[in-house]
Amino acid sequence: MKKLIDFIKNWRTNSEYAKWLMKFTKPFLPRIILIMLMQLALTGISIYMALVSKEIIDSAKGGNVVILVVVVYAGMIVFNLVLSIATSLMSIMLNERFSFGIRKQVYEKIIRSYWMDVTKYHTGDLMTRLTSDAGQVSDGIIYVIPTVIQLIVELFATFFTLFYFSPLLALFALLVAPVAAIVAVLLGRKMNKLQKKVQESESRYRSFLQESLANILIVKSFANEDYSVKKLTKLRDERFHWIFERNKISLLSSSVMSLSFQLGYVVAFVIGAAQVSAKLITYGTMSVFLTLVNRIQSPIMGLAQQVPKIVSIFTSAGRIIELEDIEVEKRNEENIEFMQVGVNLENITYGYTDEPVLDGASLNIKPGEFVSIIGQSGIGKTTMVRLIMSFMNQKEGYINFYNSQGDKEEANAATREFIAYVPQGNTLFSGTVRENIQMGNLRCSEREMIKALKLSSAYDFVQKLPQGLDTVIGERGHGLSEGQAQRIAIARALVRRAPFLIFDEATSSLDEKTEINVLEGLKQLRPRPTCLLITHRKSVIPYCDRQICIENRKIVDISAPLNEEENK
Structure with a gap:
């Protein structure tokens, strides 16, 4: 019962974080949608290239290579490369604008709030929220969320394309989806706690660096150089521990997913080889099998890998939103005449x-x-x-x-x-x-x-x-x-x-x-x-x-x- 109550409580909190993220994202939404469409176009091109490759292989087997098809395939490779570069550049610039927008909002909130309320937070902690947490949120909105949508679209598009050629193979390839979902649910709560620990250790690490450098004369006057270095190392070890724990869980889940996908690829290869041997399909169709099975597993694995990143978005958003509770200074619009x-x-x-x-x-x-x-x-x-x-x-x-x-x-x-x-x-x-x-x-x-x-x-x-x-x-x-x-x-x-x-x-x-x-x-x-x-x-x-x-x-x-x- 306690876990259920905690889950509901976290769900409500995360829904508030989601509302804040949507409100802040609204001005950037048209450009984010454009980047998502470009990414979806890349997905569509890659799937279509798999079908074109089938035609090239089948025509080559018949001794009659269609030059036009080869030219189209080469053209798609170039177009795919150009579109990929353009998408990356737009994403980088938008990410920079978005992260600065968050930092500006938090910075303005800090300097316009009552000094006493702000001093409750250590300067190093505020710097972590302004830099690391703002970066996590920005990366999440510009990269992670569009990637999740792209992977979902890619999953369905690839599934139905593969289903057209082999319903049985398509259903088998999709069997790993429940595994990914279970792993995501089990790890989500754990990752949230670990990510929070990572950010808190990052704040302590930066806080000590900032304080010791700002008061370097005190450190030197009391001959505390060795002590300061040891304390920095201790804080580094603490931060390393939580980073290791977080990445250990993430890599473990990725490894489990990867093994299941490799198994699926081997099964697809065996089925394809058996059907080629029985002359039920062509070599071109088998190449489509292998390509699409890999592509249907890739978004599933990708979605599982996005879970820690999504958790990071909400964890960092919560740390930023916490500053929203600081009371803004009272400021009257009209002043008295003040010669004296x-x-x-x-x-x-x-x-x-x-x-x-x-x-x-x-x-x-x-x-x-x-x-x-x-x-x-x-x-x-x-x-x-x-x-x-x-x-x-x-x-x-x-x-x-x-x-x-x-x-x-x-x-x-x-x-x-x-x-x-x-x-x-x-x-x-x-x-x-x-x-x-x-x-x-x-x-x-x-x-x-x-x-x-x-x-x-x-x-x-x-x-x-x-x-x-x-x-x-x-x-x-x-x-x-x-x-x-x-x-x-x-x-x-x-x-x-x-x-x-x-x-x-x-x-x-x-x-x-x-x-x-x-x-x-x-x-x-x-x-x-x-x-x-x-x-x-x-x-x-x-x-x-x-x-x-x-x-x-x-x-x-x-x-x-x-x-x-x-x-x-």
Whole structure:
């Protein structure tokens, strides 16, 4: 009973996967149908060539070779070759377009979803779904499904052609079909589990590679090179195990099928030879027997071999569809006027686990106000920034932006349009310095970039780089010092010309003089931007209007006590 329930459950799930596949395939359907028709034409030509070969052999036996028939046969060989090449090229290009379509859809889903929901998945796992799983689905739709249809048509066409010449032989050749069906049913469920294990091991394998290469300094600093190599080997062995198990089952079934087909071919040969000996058929008819028996068995075997591939389609589709459940960020179509904006947090409660990081926290930052937030690590400073940036949903409370006219807008993905953010750490991309700065404003001019570089105290060192703005830097700003990379990140934010700036430890790698120059430059901007500075340095306090901290999960204004102490 449990197996029956599991089967029904899987059937319903797979039917949902099939609906998703059909929906995604719809735009490509005309081209897929064209390729299928071309493949069916190849099948028809191959069957007709078997009949033509019979005429050639029979006419040769009579000493009267028909040249026209030979020419037609040769022409069909050439046409078959040309059509086969054309079909392959069309399939390759369509497969590339289809797989990119899936990858684009998944990628867009990821980047438009809440950051916190996406981070539940490891980057390596997401990469596997974007590459391997998307490839499996694409290959299935472009190659496997059309091949299955082609094989079914080929099976019936060959069967009825053979039945015309020898009903008994046709029925005998078809006897292997039930064997193929039984093997397919027995292996389908097993293959599904094994394919899932293969994809999961692939995700772990890629995840480790991605993490160890991204954090190679940590690996080297703790002298963990040997450990990393051993772990990679262990993950490789795990992946190899599941690949071996999957292919072992697949090859075992193929071998059983192949043996049964070879037996059928031997029987056809014996029957044909006996009938030729009794002069019941010609040599040409016997050649048709052997050709068609082989061709009727080939699609049956081919259909059995497609079972693992069909399982792979649904397994990979399920892993892709799983990402469809990620909630897309809320984005308002209309924004308030934002020459200057402030932000108001009311009774915000949020936690990554059941224990809240912020509990009933409130804060109001007025338009044009400079506010610093200080305090030890882990108290919720970066969490507060992520909530303001709408990278994740707050469990309770409200976050509203407002302008000088009193217009309000609830924080959402669209409100990032008037926010410039400098996160912690090195966040530069590989490419030129110019491309990195343009990430802040894709339409910025050279003049605006130079102004941003000067405000961030980066102009002088950028001018001294080999190619200036067009100097190529590596991943995470390789080729620049930490301080230089941080100043480029600040310039990237400033070129945005946003009315609300968030600096999350953005000056931690700068010397005190450079930090002061940057802060003074910010205060000179007109209209004056609102600025939230997260820092451990008290040197920024004189440049801020207020200082706040987070205590007992609440946001506390500590500027008044500090000012009183300074006055004393």
